[in-house]
Amino acid sequence: MPTHLLMISLGGALGCALRVLVRDALMRVGAQPWWGTFVINLLGALVMGAVAGSAASIEESAGPWMVVAATGVLTGWTTYSAFSMDVVQLWLRGERGHAVALWAATLVGAPLLAIAGGAAVASLTGASP
Secondary structure, X not given: OHHHHHHHHHXXXXXXXXXXXXXXXXXHOOOOHHHHHHXXXXXXXXXXXXXXXXXXXXXXXXXXXXXXXXXXXXXXXXXXXXXXXXXXXXXXXXXXXXXXXXXXXXXXXHHHHHHHHHHHHHHHHOOOO
């Protein structure tokens, strides 16, 4: 059990570090910080759907690396708290249109991309979604 926890923790740290690198890279090319959170969360949803689509139950039928990917790397990669903070900051700065757009696009886009990721993997592997 300690090895499993260590693997997931290291995966989470890796996901978090990748999130910061991507956000900073987007900011260097002129994107607002909330764009990084938006892109990261939607990409994470797509990949999580693909991971989930490759196993009926991640906890029961996936190998240890799948669990590390899903519960470690991807949960470090995506962040609902950063998304919430970005929405609130935009709202408080008076950028209410951007706040509502970010909120709506993430809440609609993330589940749709997760479904798309799962369906893509299912179609490639012949599994039923």
